[in-house]
Amino acid sequence: MRILLSNDDGIHAHGIRSLCKALCDTAEVYVVAPNQERSASSHGISLHRALEVHEIEVPGATKAYETSGTPVDCVKWALAVLHPKTPFDLMLSGVNAGANLATDVLYSGTVAAAGEASLQGVKAIALSLVGPPFHFHPVMQALQSMFPDLCALSLPPDTFLSVNFPENPDPQKTRWTKLGVRKYHDTFRLELDESGEQVYRYGGDIVDERGDGQTDVQAIYDGYISITPLRYRFANEEYYEKMQSIKR
Template sequence: MRILVSNDDGIFAEGILALIRAVADLGEIVVVAPDQQGSASSHGISLHRRLVPKPVDLQIQNVEAWSFSGTPVDCVKFGVTQFGEQHPFDLMLSGINEGRNLATDVLYSGTIAAAGEAALQGIPALAVSLDGPPFPFDEAAQVVRKMVDRLQFKTLDADTFLSVNIPAESVDGPWVVTRIGAEGYRDRFIRHTDDDGQAYYRYVGDVVRNIEDDDSDITVVNKGCISITPLRYRFTNEPAMDTLKTWF
């Protein structure tokens, strides 16, 4: 089995190291992950800067690891083209993210985007996030290992990947298949001034709570269960097509 691993927290993040250790015995593991923190990079790719790969010795058997100076999606694209053309990957794992990726988080998350890119390239993929603190990454990684064992002989639709959210306080909780919740953010920008008197701003998103369905990822994780949400990059609003046809 060949597994491609990436994340958005960086190649030395505790979450990705725990994940690699948990699956290292399953076969050949190739890691291509950002050389620095890349959270909230969404599905961005780098078109106007140099991308530099560097080998990294993670001291884990059966693991070839590279840091990459691009986004999480850059990492997946590079991994697939450089290491997966002759011998395709059987699975792609993204994470384990330090923090949850629920509801509208999926629009911004580099963890989600890395798995989504793999799915676009026909590779079954899981994006894994840990809702903490605390962040018991090793325990969460064992949950992922069980999921991988369960999924080895299953087939997802070609463009579908799974977003897994594990609550830190109940990593052994039941697994529940969910839909994306409606929770979003109220945007704020806080003004600061640097030592030279130059004004700058930092973004702060205040969570806007909504009444959630019983099968939403928000509700399920808040109940202490592990959320498994199937995602796909098909954005067309099919019902709206009929309306637009009457307008145009």
């Protein structure tokens, strides 16, 4: 099996390094990730600047490359440059240091990297760890136990998975979930930057809505590993059908 790894925490992050070490004995692992943290980059790509790519050493990786771009840039480059010669059986994004629950998936570079691979026909899974604290060793143990079943899943062509691990994951406690709702009380704190200019720094408190008990948010509160199937389909088809039925 040949696996592509990426993330939005950067190629030096503990999560992706731990994931590479955990999988390298059972798979041929390629790592293509940003050279620095690109959290909350969503599905952004580098249209107006050149993409720098450098091969580096990552323990356990067959090949590893850092890029100057976003997580989606990394996946696009890997599938355009590496994939034709060495096709990937699976793409894993993460493990992210922080949950990607509910509507956070709209902002997450971790989720976007997996989504891009799925759009290009590669089976993909985004992996995230709730915290802080972030203890990756228990996550690797749980993932290794779950890995054969995850690999055996047959996903529709437009579908990928978002897996969120609680602080102390038990591979026997998994739950298939749908997206919950996560809102923020947005705040912008006025500060002075290094040159003395006034700037605003974003912050805010999370407000979770657990929903009907079948959401990813509720699963994490209950101590379960949450597995949510996602796809990119933004059209409101029900409203479209309603409007089509209106007599003009």
